Every structure is written in C-alpha cells, then in structure tokens.
Amino acid sequence: MNSTTSKKMTIKTLLKMAFGLAALITLVIGSVSYFEFNNTQATTDEILSKEAPLLMDTESLVAGLLTLRRYEKDFFLNIGNPEKQASYLKKHTEDVTVNMELLDKMIAMVKSDKDLTDKEAQVFVTLKKDLNDYNVGFLQVVKQVQEDQSITPQQANKLMAPIKQNIHDMETALPEQEKAIKSMFTDNATEMLSAARTAKLIIAVMAAIGFAFIVATGVLINRRILRIIGDVTKNLSESSHQINGASAQIASSSQVLAEGASEQAASLEETSASLEEISATTKQNAENASLANTMMQEASSTINTTGETISTLSASMIDIAQASKETSKVIKTIDEIAFQTNLLALNAAVEAARAGESGAGFAVVADEVRNLAMRAAEAAKNTALLIESTLEKVNAGSALMEKTGVAFSGVSESVQKVGSLVSEIAVASNEQAHGISQVNKAVTEMDQVTQQNAATAEESASASEELSAQTEAMRSITEDLIAVVGLNRDVANDRTAQHTRSAETRRQKTRPNLLPKRAAAQRFIPLDADDDFVDFAAKA
Amino acid sequence: MDEKTEEISREGKYLTFSLGTEQYGIGILKIKEIIGMMPVTALPQAPDYMKGVINLRGKVIPIVDLRTKFAMPTQAETERTCIIVVEVAGRGTQCLTGLVVDGVSEVLNIKSEQIEAHSSLGDLHSESVLGLAKMESGVKILLDIDQVINSETSAALQLAA
Numbered sequence: 001m002n003s004t005t006s007k008k009m010t011i012k013t014l015l016k017m018a019f020g021l022a023a024l025i026t027l028v029i030g031s032v033s034y035f036e037f038n039n040t041q042a043t044t045d046e047i048l049s050k051e052a053p054l055l056m057d058t059e060s061l062v063a064g065l066l067t068l069r070r071y072e073k074d075f076f077l078n079i080g081n082p083e084k085q086a087s088y089l090k091k092h093t094e095d096v097t098v099n100m101e102l103l104d105k106m107i108a109m110v111k112s113d114k115d116l117t118d119k120e121a122q123v124f125v126t127l128k129k130d131l132n133d134y135n136v137g138f139l140q141v142v143k144q145v146q147e148d149q150s151i152t153p154q155q156a157n158k159l160m161a162p163i164k165q166n167i168h169d170m171e172t173a174l175p176e177q178e179k180a181i182k183s184m185f186t187d188n189a190t191e192m193l194s195a196a197r198t199a200k201l202i203i204a205v206m207a208a209i210g211f212a213f214i215v216a217t218g219v220l221i222n223r224r225i226l227r228i229i230g231d232v233t234k235n236l237s238e239s240s241h242q243i244n245g246a247s248a249q250i251a252s253s254s255q256v257l258a259e260g261a262s263e264q265a266a267s268l269e270e271t272s273a274s275l276e277e278i279s280a281t282t283k284q285n286a287e288n289a290s291l292a293n294t295m296m297q298e299a300s301s302t303i304n305t306t307g308e309t310i311s312t313l314s315a316s317m318i319d320i321a322q323a324s325k326e327t328s329k330v331i332k333t334i335d336e337i338a339f340q341t342n343l344l345a346l347n348a349a350v351e352a353a354r355a356g357e358s359g360a361g362f363a364v365v366a367d368e369v370r371n372l373a374m375r376a377a378e379a380a381k382n383t384a385l386l387i388e389s390t391l392e393k394v395n396a397g398s399a400l401m402e403k404t405g406v407a408f409s410g411v412s413e414s415v416q417k418v419g420s421l422v423s424e425i426a427v428a429s430n431e432q433a434h435g436i437s438q439v440n441k442a443v444t445e446m447d448q449v450t451q452q453n454a455a456t457a458e459e460s461a462s463a464s465e466e467l468s469a470q471t472e473a474m475r476s477i478t479e480d481l482i483a484v485v486g487l488n489r490d491v492a493n494d495r496t497a498q499h500t501r502s503a504e505t506r507r508q509k510t511r512p513n514l515l516p517k518r519a520a521a522q523r524f525i526p527l528d529a530d531d532d533f534v535d536f537a538a539k540a
Numbered sequence: 541m542d543e544k545t546e547e548i549s550r551e552g553k554y555l556t557f558s559l560g561t562e563q564y565g566i567g568i569l570k571i572k573e574i575i576g577m578m579p580v581t582a583l584p585q586a587p588d589y590m591k592g593v594i595n596l597r598g599k600v601i602p603i604v605d606l607r608t609k610f611a612m613p614t615q616a617e618t619e620r621t622c623i624i625v626v627e628v629a630g631r632g633t634q635c636l637t638g639l640v641v642d643g644v645s646e647v648l649n650i651k652s653e654q655i656e657a658h659s660s661l662g663d664l665h666s667e668s669v670l671g672l673a674k675m676e677s678g679v680k681i682l683l684d685i686d687q688v689i690n691s692e693t694s695a696a697l698q699l700a701a
Contacts, residue, residue, distance in 0.1 A: 339576070339619065342644075346555065346574045349647040353553050353568040363647075370646065 018217040025210035036199025043192040058178045064099040076156040103128040130166040137163030240471040247467040254461035261454035268447040279436040286429035296419035307408045314401040321394045338377035345370030551652040557641040565680040572625040603638040628689045
C-alpha cells in the first residue's frame, strides 16, 4: 500500500462498496423472507378463505340435507293436519333455498380456487342439480298429497322413493368431497410448514453470511481508514509545520521586501527630485537654445548685410581702381606734355645760346619754362607714383575684399548651419524636457507602486503571521483528529514532537527517521500483518 | 692752341644727357635741336651703331645709337628716349646727325675751373672726351662729338680697352 488512493480503493469507494454490500445482503435477506412469508401467507389465505369455508360449507350442507329430510318426514307424518303441513313445507322450502344458495357459493368458491379442477367443480354442479331434482320431485309429491288427503305417510314415502335417490347420491358424494377437501387442506398445511422451515433456514444462513461479511468489511474498513487517516494526519502535521516554516520565511521576506520597497521609494523620490532639476535645466537649455537661435538669425542677417556691403565696397574699389587708371592716363598725358615742354625749353635754350648775347634773356625764359616743365613732370611723376600706390592698395584691398567676401559667405553658411543646429538643439531640448516630464510622471507612478508594494509586503507579513497562527490551529485540529480517530495521545505527541523538529532535519527524510514513526504506528495498527504497509513504509 | 685757350674754349654751355648711369655733355653750339623719338628707317649694310635714317622736316639725317657706339648694352626705347640732332663737321661740310640717348637733362653753364683736363686721365685714349665736369649733381663726361662720330676707330679702340 504505497498509495492509499491509486493502487487500493479509496475510503469513499470502500465505504460505498461495504454499505452497498450490506444493503444488498439486507435486501436479499429481506426479499427471501418476504417471498417465503408471502408464500406462507398465500397458502394460509387459501386455506382460510377457500378450503376452510368450503369444508365448513360442506359440513353445513350435510347438516342441511339431514334437516331437509326431517322436514320432509315431518310433512308426510302430519298428513291430515294442514296447518302443520304448511309450516313444515314452508321450513322445507326455506331450507332448500338456503342449501341452494350455499351450493351456489361453493360452486363459485371452487371455480375461483386454482387448486381445484373443473371436474371437482362439476361435482358441486351435479350436487346442485340433484338438490333441484329432489325439490321438484318433492313439490310434486306435496302437490299430490295436498290434493289427496287420503294418502298415508307410507304411501307418500313410497311416492318419494325415486326422488330420495337424489338425496342419497348427495349424501354419498358429499362425504367424499369433504374427504378430498380435508386431504387438500392437510396437503396445503404440510406444504406451508415445509416452506416456512426452508425460509427459516435460508434467512438464518443469509443472516450468518451477512453478519460475517459486514463484520469482515467493518474490520477491513476500520483498519484501512485508520491507516489512511493516520497517513493523512501525519502528512497534515508535516504540512502544517512546513507551512509554519514557510510562513515564517514569507514573513521575514515580506519584511525585507517592505524595507526594500521603502528604500526604493526614497530613491525614487530622490530620482524624482533630480529629474525635476534636470527638467528645469533642460527647459532652460531649450529657452537658451531658442534665444541662441534668434541671435544666430540676427547674426545671419547682419552677416548677409555685411556681405552685401562688402560686395558694394568691392564694386566701389573697382570703381576707384578704374578712376585711378583714368587719372593715371591723364597724368601720363600731363607728363608727356611736360616732357614735350622740356624738349621745347631745351630747344629754346639751344636757340638762345646760338643767338649769343642777344639770346641771353630768351635763354632765361627758356630755362624758366624748362624748370616749370620739370616741375610739372616731377609733379606728374609723383602723382603717378601716388596713383600707382593707390592702385596697388586698391587692388590689394579688392583682393582682401574678395577674400573677406568669401570668408563672410563661409561665415554666413556656418552661421546658418549653426542656426539650424541651434534650432535642432532647441527642438531636441523641448522634446527632452517633454520626455523628462514623462519620465518624471512614470517615476511618480513607480513611487506610488513602490509604496503600494511596501504596504502589500507588510500586509503579506501580517498575513503570513496569520497563516502561522492558522497552522497552529490546524495542528491542534490534527491532534483532535488523532484523538477522535482513536490514536492514543502518546502517538500524537510522538508525531507532533517528531514534526516540530527543525526544517533541516525535516528535509533529511531518510529511512532511519521513519523508524520511530513506524513503531508509533504499530501501536494502533498491526503493521506486521499487512505486507502492503511494510511496502508503504519502505517507499514513503 | 695753347693750354689756356683750350681751357677757355671748353668753358661754356653744355647740353647734358644720360646714357646708362652716366651723364654726358655736348657743347651747346653743336646742337641743332632736340626731338622726341620717332620711327627710324634702318639701312642695309650699315655699321651696327648706325640705327638708320629719319626724315626731319624734309631732311634725311642718319641716326647713331650712342649706346652701341659706346659699346654699352642696348636698351629698349622709353618715353624719355630722345634724339639729339647735332651738326658734325666732317668731310669738309657740316652735316646733321641724330644721336639716340636715354634722355636729355638740362643746359648747364660750366666754368673752366670745374673742368678736369682729360690729360689727367693717364693713358686713356680720349680723343672723343673733352674733359670731365665736376658738378654738384655729379661728374659729367664732356664729349667732342665730332671725334665721336668721325673716329671710326674710336669705338674699336674703346672696345679693345
């Protein structure tokens, strides 16, 4: 019996079967008794209702017939005394009527009796006919006697001779019939007695078998139930201890969980605060980025304006260079004129020299003219130099302007890029701020959840304490159950003591640990007689 | 001619002109006129210093490149390049000759004490040089233009030198 539920029958099945069988046996005994007594009753009934009355009626009929014959004799003996004759006739007629009714009743009775055949019924019909014939004959004789008062009783008796034969037939038939009925009555009684004896025997045997079976089943069930309840109690006790340990663990775990949840809640609050700071910073960032974006746009427009100004300036410088070139041409013309003038002055000087003394004044003029020409040439040369310098500077400026323009367009592009980047940063910062606010919300929810967790953990701790109390109650119930089942207190205590061991020893469920259990169990269950239990103990 | 008269004769007005880095002077009475540079018609088989001829108001006059004549490296014409037309006494007649110079400077009145005689220059053959005028603006080489134009050998000698 390694398992009380799988290999062997359950208590439920066992009880069902036992009570079913007991009920069946009771039913069989009852049925047998019922049928036997029913038979006896039927036989008795037959005897009482049919055969006994029939017998009695037959005897009455015999008596009736004798009375009839007496009235007949009295009638004939009183010839000459019509008053007495009338009285006897009347009595005779009444007696015939009574006997006829009796016969009718008997015929009906015989017909309804299944034990009697039609032939027997016919006997009664013949009897009735005989009586009727006798009556008819008698009435004819009475009629002759009344008409002829001279007839003597002897004569009348002679007249009655043929008619009396009917009565004689009846008188012979009736005792035979009575005898037959009596024999049938006796047979029935004998049969009834034998049946009663058989029934008694059967009932006795069945009762003995039923008693033996119920006692056997009761012992078996008792033993099995005790075993099962013992196992269940043991398991229950163990379970209650394990639950107790587990509930203690749950309590401590819940405590730890609650502490952890509280710490988590605190951390979450810190996180929330940090997140709010970050959110504020991010918002500031976003605003700054927007501001930077605006400023970058302003800078961009300024740079564009500057670029246009530079372009204008460049054009102006090109114009200046052009103008300088024009001026240079004019200066060249002036220089040429000065050169020609110089040549003319020199020629004049040459002519004046050739003229000798008369040309002296002219020579002075020529010299002055030449000086002027030289000065003009000098001035033109200086101006040309200045203009060249200006041109060079203008060219250099122009080149610088171009470079500056290129640089500015680069700067403009950079500014635009920076602007777009800054606007992206602004957008990203806004999104970040939004995201952070969502995270903050989530953290707040997490905080709530954590606080709920903490509360739940505390509840769990209290629930586990409750569970511990419940297991204590369960253990006391188990002890009660042990007591109720009939295990003695020592066994229960032994089991309880055994089960109150620490969890470590409980987990080391090896065979040596089972030995005391088995010894305890043997006190109320004879284990040695049951190989199954040995098997169970080995396997448990 | 004695030393004194030579001295006196050298004193007078000179037209100075530049040739390379040096300043030269020619006696003003030798000068006919000064003109700007004008197109020169080159002559075949002429010496290399003969640049060619020009038409000066109906007169065809030869043009001498004085740089080539003095064996100086040639130089492209500038705005200042001028032609000095001089009267050269040669083959018994006065003939006009154009001298291409880098540029004319001025008419200077040079005193005899300012002139250093060419004899002080030692062995240097100096038939074409009258002397050296020590002026504030620098030393001017005074040329005897007749000698310069006529002495065919002078250039060769100068080259040899």
